[in-house]
Amino acid sequence: MRFLLVEDNRELAEAVVARLSLDGHAVDHAATLGEARDWLSVAEYDLMLLDVMLPDGDGRHFLSESRMRQNVPVIVLTARAQVSDRVDTLDLGADDYLTKPFDFTELEARCRAVLRRRGGLARNDIPLGRAVFAPAAGTLTLDGEVHPLRNREIRLLEVFARNPEQIFSKSQLLDRLFSQAADVSENAIEVYVGRLRRRLSGAGVQIETVRGMGYRMTAE
């Protein structure tokens, strides 16, 4: 997916860009509303992550303006956690709202929810052998049949699909998949891998166990 991150704090912006890149997303960074306007005029984005307190203005006013220019879904990032602010922000046209500091698995879940509400994006679809995986919609299409996937299956499959042949340890997968707030054991990974294997049977790709190291996705 292609993100536009509008955030004036350089350290946070760098961290977010790096973290989202890890998941295979492309991220452009604007430090001011002016820069954001420039980026929006030259590129198309799947999603905009917008901080509300920026040096050259209130991000919330920018919401309606950016809406006019390009119909980009917006998730507002804010330090204000109060309900009234949340309601204000959503009333002004944001698609969703996330309070700093945020959990990247939650950010992803919210992005996916927003994109699904907006009807999904076909250009993010990933071909997997004979099947097509649509992460935004959360479906796997095989032989013309559309199978809905559960959220954790989607996220696990996305990790493998975007990084074919790369080996992931259970512990790595655990950190990718689950919010740090969740209490999950490594056995859960085995369960989800098992489910994905069943779903992918006949697609021409497989999730292989690499003894002592983890899993990787390969062509059969």
Next chain:
Amino acid sequence: MIREVLSGLRRGSIGGRLTVLLATIAALLSLLSWGMVTSFAREAAGRTQDNVLAASATSIAEALRSEQGEIRLELPYSAFAMLGAIGEDRVFYRVATESETLTGYDDLVVPELPAAPGVVATDTLTYRGLTLRSATVTRRVLSGQTPVLVSVTVAQTRSGIDAITAGLSRTAALLSVAFFLLAVALGAFAAHSSLKPLNEIAQAVGRRGPADLRPVRRDAPRELEPLLTALNRLMERLGQSIRRSEEFIAEAAHRVRTPLATVRAQAEIALHSVEEESQKQTLRRVIRAVDESSRSAGQLLDHATVSFRADALSTQELDLAEIAGRVVMGLSPTAEMKDIELRLSAIPAPMRGDPLLLENALRNVLDNAVKYSPAESAIDVTLVEDGRNYRLSVCDEGRGFGNDTLAELTERFRRGSNVSNIIGSGLGLTIAEEALNAHGGRLELSPGKGGKGACVSLILSAP
């Protein structure tokens, strides 16, 4: 009433002071009028007696005749009849020449005779232990060939006059007391009604919630205008300082939370690049600590907001079902992360309330449910009408409440006894309960269907 007035004085109440002042004035005026009426009555009665005595003496004097050189007198009946008009008093008289008493009481002697014949002299004298009022006239009558000065004195005791004066004085006293009481009542009324605008302003300000800092717009008497102006200026300054502190809090939150977000993001990145399990554990702990502090900060702010808004509850028409829909939609991505299905079934539920408070209450309850539910379970959010109430229930398939009671769980910062491994501040249910209490509603905890999981119900009265 007297106690009221006295305590009013002690507190320095303007109304009390005004009432007492008016009552004192009324008491002085009452005393004065009583005294005036009494003395006037005494004087009028005295004058009446003097006139009657003078008329009596004159009519006796008129009856004096000189017959063949002798002074003769036939006492006219009317002279004493007219004296009988005044009570049961005793009457004394004496008709005498300068040398002898012609008739009557020898020893009834007036100290001074009138200056000229035909002039009446009145006097008060003591006679046989009685106080008498007397009238004396003189007349020249021929005795033989020489005119002799004959004096006629008529005297009467004063008991009738005193009785009349005392009666009038009593009546005057009664009237004065009545006048005093009436004046006190009117004074209290006047004090109350002149202080009414002040009380009205005080009530209008008192009824306001702490958040209501609009200027007081009221038709006030001229004297109160400086007070109102000062009050409104104070409100404006207070409003400004609240706005400034809100901006400050927002700015402070921004300054604190942005670096926290950076730390968290960096820790997550590091988590993906380090290999060693012990380092990973450390990073996970960092992330959990950040989450915990951020969540606590959020809930503390939420709690402050809820307490503040609950104190100053301002209601509007709303549909509880809409709020439920909004909250479920807001939390569904979070639920989705754990593949928890949120099932909403709601009837339209119009009511009056503070939508932000109710939304906050439900969000905290549902957030708890999501947190404590196992992955791939379901949470039912149902809104039904239950008698005169709406019942908005959140039922999960989680671990339930254990042995904790509602009172224990809604205690501030108190967390359930079986949640040690999940991040939380223990304020969620407190927030929900405060928001509900402000609406006259309550929170109800029960085990889920078949004893599995937990149900938290928000009970609010339907209109």
